[in-house]
Amino acid sequence: MHYTFEFYRIRPGDKAHxxxxxxxxxxxxxxxxxxxxxxxxxxxxxxxxxDGVRILDEGGAELFVWNPGGH
Known part of the structure; x- marks a missing residue:
C-alpha cells in the first residue's frame, strides 16, 4: 500500500501546523x-x-500522528 508521510512544525503561539x-x-x-x-x-x-509526522492513506485520510515531544 502507498502511504504519504507528512512532516510538520507546530507554531507555539496558536498551534498552527x-x-x-x-x-x-x-x-x-x-x-x-x-x-x-x-x-x-x-x-x-x-x-x-x-515536530511531528502524519501518515495518510492513498485517499488522504489520516491514519496515524506521531509527535515525539508530545505536542
Missing part, C-alpha cells in the same frame, strides 16, 4: 509504515527539524 515535506512510501501495512515514518523522522534532511 506548517508542512515541511511530504514523502511517498510503500509499506505492507500500517505498522510497517509507522516504523518507516519514525526512521525517516530522525534521518530526513529538512531545513527545519519537524
Amino acid at each position: 506548517a508542512t515541511l515535506d511530504r514523502v511517498q512510501q510503500e509499506a505492507s501495512d500500517l505498522d510497517a509504515a509507522m516504523m518507516k515514518a519514525r526512521s525517516l523522522f530522525a534521518s530526513l534532511d529538512l531545513p527545519q527539524r519537524p
